[in-house]
Amino acid sequence: MTQLALVIDLNVCVGCHACVTNCKQWNTSGAAGALTDFNPYEAEPNGTFFNRVQTFEVGTFPNTETVHFPKSCLHCEDPPCVPVCPTGASYKRKSDGIVLVDYDKCIGCKYCSWACPYGVREFDEQRRVMTKCTLCVDRIYDEKLPEAERKPSCVLACPPGARLFGDVHDPESVVSIAIRERAGYALMPEHATQPANHYLPRRKTGFTIRDDELYRADNPHKIDGAPFDRDLPPTNEELN
Amino acid sequence: MRPAFSVLFLTTLIGAGQGLFLALFMCELLAPASVSSNFLAGGSAIILVLCSLGLIASFFHLGHPERAWRSAMMWRTSWLSREVIALPAFIAVDFAYGLAHWTGFGHTLLIGTVGVVMAVVLFICTAMIYAAIKVLKEWSHPLTLVNFTLLGITSGMTLAAAYAGFFAPDLTVPLSQAAFVLTVLALLMRGASLWRNARLTPASTLQSAIGIRHPRIVQKAQGAMGGSYNTREYFHGKSIKFVRGVIVVMILGVFVLPLVLVLTLPLLAFVLQYIGLLAERWYFFAEAKHPQNLYYQGNS
Numbered sequence: 340m341t342q343l344a345l346v347i348d349l350n351v352c353v354g355c356h357a358c359v360t361n362c363k364q365w366n367t368s369g370a371a372g373a374l375t376d377f378n379p380y381e382a383e384p385n386g387t388f389f390n391r392v393q394t395f396e397v398g399t400f401p402n403t404e405t406v407h408f409p410k411s412c413l414h415c416e417d418p419p420c421v422p423v424c425p426t427g428a429s430y431k432r433k434s435d436g437i438v439l440v441d442y443d444k445c446i447g448c449k450y451c452s453w454a455c456p457y458g459v460r461e462f463d464e465q466r467r468v469m470t471k472c473t474l475c476v477d478r479i480y481d482e483k484l485p486e487a488e489r490k491p492s493c494v495l496a497c498p499p500g501a502r503l504f505g506d507v508h509d510p511e512s513v514v515s516i517a518i519r520e521r522a523g524y525a526l527m528p529e530h531a532t533q534p535a536n537h538y539l540p541r542r543k544t545g546f547t548i549r550d551d552e553l554y555r556a557d558n559p560h561k562i563d564g565a566p567f568d569r570d571l572p573p574t575n576e577e578l579n
Numbered sequence: 580m581r582p583a584f585s586v587l588f589l590t591t592l593i594g595a596g597q598g599l600f601l602a603l604f605m606c607e608l609l610a611p612a613s614v615s616s617n618f619l620a621g622g623s624a625i626i627l628v629l630c631s632l633g634l635i636a637s638f639f640h641l642g643h644p645e646r647a648w649r650s651a652m653m654w655r656t657s658w659l660s661r662e663v664i665a666l667p668a669f670i671a672v673d674f675a676y677g678l679a680h681w682t683g684f685g686h687t688l689l690i691g692t693v694g695v696v697m698a699v700v701l702f703i704c705t706a707m708i709y710a711a712i713k714v715l716k717e718w719s720h721p722l723t724l725v726n727f728t729l730l731g732i733t734s735g736m737t738l739a740a741a742y743a744g745f746f747a748p749d750l751t752v753p754l755s756q757a758a759f760v761l762t763v764l765a766l767l768m769r770g771a772s773l774w775r776n777a778r779l780t781p782a783s784t785l786q787s788a789i790g791i792r793h794p795r796i797v798q799k800a801q802g803a804m805g806g807s808y809n810t811r812e813y814f815h816g817k818s819i820k821f822v823r824g825v826i827v828v829m830i831l832g833v834f835v836l837p838l839v840l841v842l843t844l845p846l847l848a849f850v851l852q853y854i855g856l857l858a859e860r861w862y863f864f865a866e867a868k869h870p871q872n873l874y875y876q877g878n879s
Binding site: 377378388396426466530 | 872874
């Protein structure tokens with residue numbers, strides 16, 4: 340069984356919001372109608388987005404790290420939003436695991452958005468229906484597009500390549516390998532929703548230097564009977 | 580959570596209607612000599628009005644009310660869908676019950692029994708809409724079920740006492756006493772849920788929400804400048820002072836004043852109790868802290 344998902348590398352995300360704007364551009368131009376925008380150029384812009392990038396500061400100054408955190412529907416394997424829908428407008432596709440809303444059936448009761456712990460569904464104030472990330476279902480299967488472009492808009496837009504797309508049930512897919520080898524994790528595991536989307540943690544880049552690499556252990560001045568003493572001045576050989 | 584006003588009216592109006600039905604049926608069952616058919620038919624009409632107003636109010640909650648019929652589709656999984664079926668069914672049985680009394684058709688005890696079952700089913704459906712949402716710990720508890728049912732029956736009983744005061748004076752005293760006892764019981768159970776909810780520890784933390792194990796994480800940007808659905812739907816947006824005021828209205832309106840008044844002025848007691856119940860339902864929403872709020876703690 341296929342379960343398409345995104346894997347987002349928090350170590351790579353620079354918080355540029357390119358995924359946000361490309362998502363908005365693609366999804367506002369589709370057959371399902373425009374994503375609402377109120378006051379787009381005023382002081383209080385407001386509208387529907389399927390994807391947002393948030394920013395968090397971790398730690399206490401000066402030991403802080405800025406973490407940019409892209410947030411969209413996680414396409415849970417056990418989505419709490421689906422069984423609560425009274426009309427069946429909210430559903431999870433058996434073929435590829437994408438959680439979708441049928442905008443023609445949705446009555447706009449917002450009950451699904453109450454059931455989702457992540458707050459990734461947004462009620463569209465103009466269309467009066469619940470909307471959410473579709474994993475760009477209207478482009479990933481489009482055979483008119485070159486194969487390399489059959490990916491969600493956010494993935495194509497990401498300049499540093501922080502977003503991976505693939506089938507998390509296929510152990511050899513790029514996303515499964517990333518989750519496996521780079522400690523991919525799910526959000527709020529306590530709610531047992533089994534999110535398909537995963538996040539890759541921040542990593543420190545560095546390497547270890549041992550003492551004997553700084554003070555040559557094989558220096559004949561230090562190993563011939565004399566005990567190793569790091570306070571000895573460096574030999575000419577070491578300085579050269 | 581942001582209180583949804585149509586839902587406040589829906590749940591309080593139909594709750595009072597269901598409670599009144601149970602009260603009327605008890606009257607017919609236990610004191611058939613004291614109730615006339617017209618009294619019960621009139622009561623059924625009041626229930627019909629209350630529940631219809633509730634049903635109308637519920638439409639204001641929807642983005643697409645013209646598609647409301649679709650909401651009966653998923654009764655296998657959704658409690659909301661079950662309520663959508665149970666509410667008109669209860670109204671229909673109540674209508675039949677009133678008609679049977681009014682026309683002298685008979686079989687009222689049979690129809691009434693069906694109505695009692697439907698009233699209880701409707702209480703369960705309404706409460707389970709909230710109790711079934713596992714991510715809201717304040718709601719996801721049997722006390723939600725107990726309180727929706729008990730508060731509905733209590734307000735219905737107070738209304739029954741007020742109604743009997745005009746048209747069946749023999750029953751005013753026992754109905755008022757029943758309303759008094761139920762109000763005390765409701766106070767205990769709602770108190771229990773208030774006590775429980777004030778002591779809940781959230782299942783999720785900011786650490787589990789973004790998956791970073793560090794005790795100090797501060798949000799710097801929410802991803803939207805002018806707010807979003809997330810900042811509107813899940814926060815009540817009122818000051819602590821306002822919320823405390825609502826709690827006072829709830830405690831005085833639902834419990835204290837009706838307890839003082841129900842034995843002497845049951846109609847005033849019902850009006851105050853209904854206003855109190857609106858405050859109670861408002862606070863029911865406001866006290867539920869949604870885990871998604873963890874993602875919206877910054878100001879920008």
